[in-house]
Amino acid sequence: MRRSEFLRAVEDEFGGRANSITHDLVLSALGSTALEALEAGVPPRDIWLAVCDETDVPAGRRYGVGRLEPRRR
Template identity: 60%
Template sequence: MRHSEFERAVEDEFGRGGAALVDDLALAEIGHRTAREALAAGVPPREVWRALCVEADVPLERRHGAGRLEPRR
């Protein structure tokens, strides 16, 4: 997962409130840092996405492949 895919996944899943979650929600699985802090520290976006999903109770079926664009035809 790229950073841009992470941002799309957050927007798709959480809407406009996603930015607040990324900036404010402490994620236990990545050392009680916010998603923004973890990304800045070099934690891979996929790992941050998974931690955010766990903390926010995102259903499993909406976690995999999130943020990807539709393939070009």
């Protein structure tokens, strides 16, 4: 998962609360916010899973999110 995919996944899952989730929510598994973890070099996939755990995102919505649909030719 890339940083852009992580940010897209948070936006898709949390909508208007995405900014608060990434800036304000301290992830207990990481001991920091999502943005602090990104800046510290934590892999975006690990941060996404920590956000999912912290906010009780169902397992069915955790994997493969954030990716754009392939362009059609």
